[in-house]
Every structure is written in structure tokens, then in C-alpha cells.
Amino acid sequence: MKYIMLIYQGTALERQAALPEEEQKQVYADYQAINQTPGVTPAPPMGLPQNATTVRVEGGKTLTTDGPFVGMKEAVGGLFILEADDLDAAIEVAARVPAARYGGAVEIRPSEVYW
Amino acid sequence: MVVTLDQVFREEWGRVVATLVGFLGDFDLAEEAAQEAFAIAADHWPRDGVPTNPRAWLMRTARNRATDRIRRERALAARFDLLVAADRAEAPMNPTAFPDERLELIFTCCHPALAVEAQVALTLRTLGGLTTDEIARAFLVPEPTMAQRLVRAKRKIKAARIPFRVPPAHLLRERLDAVLAVVYLIFNEGYSGRDELAAEAIWLGRALTELLPDDPEIRGLLAMMLLHDSRRDARFSGGELVLLADQDRSQWNPTQIAAGRAELDRAIALGGRGPYVLQAAIASLHAETPCDWAQIAALYGELGRLSGSPVVELNRAIAIAETDGPEAGLRIVDGLGLDDFRYLHSTRAELLRRLGRTDQARDAYRRARQLTDDGAERRFLDRRLTELAATTDSG
Numbered sequence: 001m002k003y004i005m006l007i008y009q010g011t012a013l014e015r016q017a018a019l020p021e022e023e024q025k026q027v028y029a030d031y032q033a034i035n036q037t038p039g040v041t042p043a044p045p046m047g048l049p050q051n052a053t054t055v056r057v058e059g060g061k062t063l064t065t066d067g068p069f070v071g072m073k074e075a076v077g078g079l080f081i082l083e084a085d086d087l088d089a090a091i092e093v094a095a096r097v098p099a100a101r102y103g104g105a106v107e108i109r110p111s112e113v114y115w
Numbered sequence: 116m117v118v119t120l121d122q123v124f125r126e127e128w129g130r131v132v133a134t135l136v137g138f139l140g141d142f143d144l145a146e147e148a149a150q151e152a153f154a155i156a157a158d159h160w161p162r163d164g165v166p167t168n169p170r171a172w173l174m175r176t177a178r179n180r181a182t183d184r185i186r187r188e189r190a191l192a193a194r195f196d197l198l199v200a201a202d203r204a205e206a207p208m209n210p211t212a213f214p215d216e217r218l219e220l221i222f223t224c225c226h227p228a229l230a231v232e233a234q235v236a237l238t239l240r241t242l243g244g245l246t247t248d249e250i251a252r253a254f255l256v257p258e259p260t261m262a263q264r265l266v267r268a269k270r271k272i273k274a275a276r277i278p279f280r281v282p283p284a285h286l287l288r289e290r291l292d293a294v295l296a297v298v299y300l301i302f303n304e305g306y307s308g309r310d311e312l313a314a315e316a317i318w319l320g321r322a323l324t325e326l327l328p329d330d331p332e333i334r335g336l337l338a339m340m341l342l343h344d345s346r347r348d349a350r351f352s353g354g355e356l357v358l359l360a361d362q363d364r365s366q367w368n369p370t371q372i373a374a375g376r377a378e379l380d381r382a383i384a385l386g387g388r389g390p391y392v393l394q395a396a397i398a399s400l401h402a403e404t405p406c407d408w409a410q411i412a413a414l415y416g417e418l419g420r421l422s423g424s425p426v427v428e429l430n431r432a433i434a435i436a437e438t439d440g441p442e443a444g445l446r447i448v449d450g451l452g453l454d455d456f457r458y459l460h461s462t463r464a465e466l467l468r469r470l471g472r473t474d475q476a477r478d479a480y481r482r483a484r485q486l487t488d489d490g491a492e493r494r495f496l497d498r499r500l501t502e503l504a505a506t507t508d509s510g
Binding site: 085086091 | 228274278282
């Protein structure tokens with residue numbers, strides 16, 4: 001089963017920036033380890049939500065707004081693809097993502113065609 | 116012995132569905148196949164007689180129905196998920212020795228990726244065999260809402276691939292609390308007259324104690340269920356509900372009381388002081404003569420602090436009414452926001468009746484009756500209303 005792992009930073013970036021250098025290094029190492037976990041396909045680094053542009057179409061007219069679709073705090077901060085046997089295996093990888101323990105979260109979406 | 120289809124249904128439904136889910140890897144398919152098999156049984160058995168091994172018959176029939184359906188659908192659209200199920204369905208199956216996979220089923224139903232309401236509903240549906248409507252009534256939600264909840268839960272199990280298994284050791288602890296809550300709810304459903312559901316809940320409780328023998332809360336839950344179930348025969352007389360204080364104690368089951376107290380002792384020896392251990396201790400005190408209401412009120416107080424539940428507070432009010440009088444009990448009851456809960460109104464009614472406030476008591480009994488579907492409970496409330504009609508208001 002292919003899962004898309006969406007990382008929400010929440011307050012994690014601020015909290016990580018305030019960490020002692022050793023612990024910050026650990027955060028980088030943890031992300032590195034996730035990227036090297038068997039079954040993981042890393043996605044290109046995702047820029048900040050404040051640099052995002054949201055596009056909607058209403059009545060045939062394209063409406064472009066500054067920022068992410070939801071608020072800054074709720075915006076997706078990154079993602080990777082995980083090939084895993086089942087949801088429990090995906091939950092275990094998600095729990096290793098530093099954002100998850102610094103006030104952010106990881107959302108697991110099974111990759112499926114629903115349209 | 117005459118075996119009715121209803122008995123077989125109650126006894127076998129959970130096991131048949133569990134085995135089919137394990138076998139087919141698909142909740143919807145398993146449930147539909149089980150339903151078809153039971154419907155065929157309802158048609159054939161009265162005419163041809165009940166087979167010697169009803170479980171094997173049901174399992175074989177359900178498996179065949181599932182295989183047929185998969186073949187039909189495969190012809191229509193080569194859906195990958197159904198192909199997987201088809202492969203499993205065509206694997207050899209021993210028709211006499213079916214593994215009991217109800218634990219795998221309950222851990223899947225109670226997976227934290229599902230909302231708690233969905234966990235409870237799914238377990239009651241797949242394991243307990245309750246209908247969607249019965250589950251909806253037990254949880255005070257409209258039937259379409261409950262149906263939607265079940266559909267979404269099954270869809271998510273399949274789409275996100277929630278595993279069908281007993282969790283490995285490092286996950287077991289955190290997965291257990293939801294399972295215990297669900298077992299307790301099944302027991303409660305059984306307590307209002309559906310004995311086989313109470314037995315199902317006790318079976319699950321016992322199986323869980325074998326799996327995690329040192330967990331005090333599982334033992335507390337099992338103890339509580341055994342102690343309540345020991346009074347099952349005394350709770351009804353000629354189909355009519357009998358309150359605890361009026362029960363014929365010679366009808367209590369002494370073996371079950373002893374078994375319940377032994378489980379409680381073990382739970383306490385293991386250092387347990389959680390919600391289920393507390394409730395078991397309360398149930399044990401209820402089985403004593405005379406009843407130590409002060410101790411019961413104190414335990415309900417402790418339980419209320421742990422759970423924050425207004426239903427617990429309602430029970431504490433009943434104990435307080437015994438120690439400090441109905442007025443004190445009523446003060447607590449009137450501060451609770453449980454307007455749709457029938458036992459709030461029947462408790463209020465009883466306390467008002469004791470205070471001689473007959474008119475208010477009558478209104479409260481009527482409100483309780485409006486909220487009650489259960490026949491025996493309705494008749495009990497009717498009797499109370501009849502008794503009140505012969506009394507005049509002195510409050």
C-alpha cells in the first residue's frame with residue numbers, strides 16, 4: 001500500500017529553532033533517517049506556506065489568493081511517499097517525524113484513486 | 116434440544132463474521148456474505164432441519180456466496196482489491212476447524228485511526244450482531260447517522276488498510292483502552308435483557324485476561340461484568356423488571372459472584388485503581404447485605420473524578436439519597452445536563468416520589484417512559500405511574 005505522508009509544521013519550526021544546537025542536529029538527522037527508511041520516497045523540499053498561492057475557480061473566473069488554502073498554521077509543510085504493509089506500519093514512521101513531537105502533526109493519506 | 120435460528124444467529128454471528136473478515140480481508144464482503152448465509156439458513160433450516168454443525172454450514176455457505184459475488188464483480192470490473200479477496204476466498208478452507216478470530220476483529224474495529232463512535236458501532240455490528248437501528252438507539256443518534264458512520268468506518272479500514280490482527284506487544288497497551296470501552300458497552304447492551312450479548316462481552320473480557328494477564332483494568336472490567344451478570348435472573352420476575360433493593364437474593368448466582376470477587380481481588384493485588392476496578396468494587400459492595408452506601412458514594416466520587424461523566428454523578432446521587440436523604444440526591448440530579456437520558460428522569464421520579472412530590476414524580480416518570488423503548492422498562496414505569504395515581508400530592 002502506498003501512503004502519502006503530509007507533514008504539518010504547526011509550531012514545530014519555532015520550537016526547533018529554539019533548541020540547543022545538538023538537538024537541532026538530531027532533528028536534521030531524524031529527517032535524514034526518515035528519507036533513508038526503506039519504502040520512503042522523499043518529495044522535493046516544500047517551501048514555506050507564506051510563499052504559497054491558492055487558486056480557485058468560481059463561475060469560470062480564476063481567483064488567486066496569497067497563502068495556503070487553510071491558515072498558515074494548518075498548512076502542509078512537507079510530504080513524502082511511503083510504501084508500507086499497513087496503516088500501523090505507516091503510523092510508526094509518522095511518529096518518527098520530528099514535526100510530530102514539536103507541536104506539528106503528520107497526516108496519513110492512502111494513495112487511492114477515488115474519482 | 117430445539118435450536119432456533121435466532122439462537123444460532125446470536126451465538127454464531129460474531130465468529131462467522133470474524134472468520135470471514137480474516138479470510139476475505141474485506142469487511143463489507145464478509146458482512147454481506149454472512150447476512151446472506153443466515154438468510155438462506157432461515158429459509159432452509161425450518162424445512163430441512165438444523166445441520167449438525169451449524170457453524171460449519173454457515174461458514175461454508177457464506178464463503179460460497181462471497182466467492183460467487185467476487186466472480187460476478189470480477190466479470191464486471193477487474194478491481195484489484197476484489198481480486199485479492201478472490202484469491203483468498205479460493206484458498207483451501209478447513210470446514211470443521213475455524214480459528215476464533217474475534218480478537219483480531221475487535222482490535223481492528225477499535226483501531227485508533229477510527230473515531231471512537233465508529234469503533235463502538237463497528238464492534239457492535241460485526242461482533243455483536245446488533246442492527247444499525249439498535250446501535251443508533253443505544254447511542255441516541257438518528258439511524259441514518261449511524262448507518263453513515265458504519266459505512267465510513269468500513270471504507271476507511273479498506274482504503275487505509277487498517278490491519279486485521281492482535282497488535283504487537285509495543286502497541287497492545289495503547290490499543291486496549293478503546294477495546295475495553297467497547298466491551299463494556301456491549302455488556303451494557305446485553306444487560307438490558309440480551310443475555311447473549313452479555314455473555315459475548317464476558318467471553319471477550321476473559322479472552323483479554325488470557326492475552327494480558329497482568330492488566331488490572333481488564334480484570335476489573337471482567338469482575339464488574341461477572342458481578343452484574345450474577346444478578347441477571349433476579350432482575351426480572353415473570354418478564355417484569357425488579358430493582359436491586361427488591362430482588363430475591365437467592366436467585367443471585369453465587370458462583371459468578373465468587374468469580375467476580377476473585378477477579379476483583381486480583382485486580383487490586385495488581386495495583387489497580389482505574390475506572391473498571393472502581394466499578395467492580397462498587398458492584399461487589401452492592402452484593403453485600405447491608406449495603407455500604409457511604410462507601411459506594413465515595414467510590415462513585417472517585418470514579419467521577421477520573422471520568423468526568425454525568426452518568427457517574429447520577430449514580431452517586433442515588434447513593435447520596437440513601438445516606439443523606441432523597442433531597443440531597445435530588446439536588447445533585449437537578450444539576451446534571453442529561454435531558455435525553457431516560458435514567459435521569461426515572462431517578463428523579465423515584466426521588467420525588469419518596470419526597471411525596473407526586474405531581475412532579477408523575478411528570479418525570481412520563482418523561483422517562485417517552486425515552487424508553489425497552490418493553491420491560493416501559494411496563495415498570497407504567498406500574499410506578501399506576502401506583503402514583505392512587506396517591507395524592509403531599510409535597
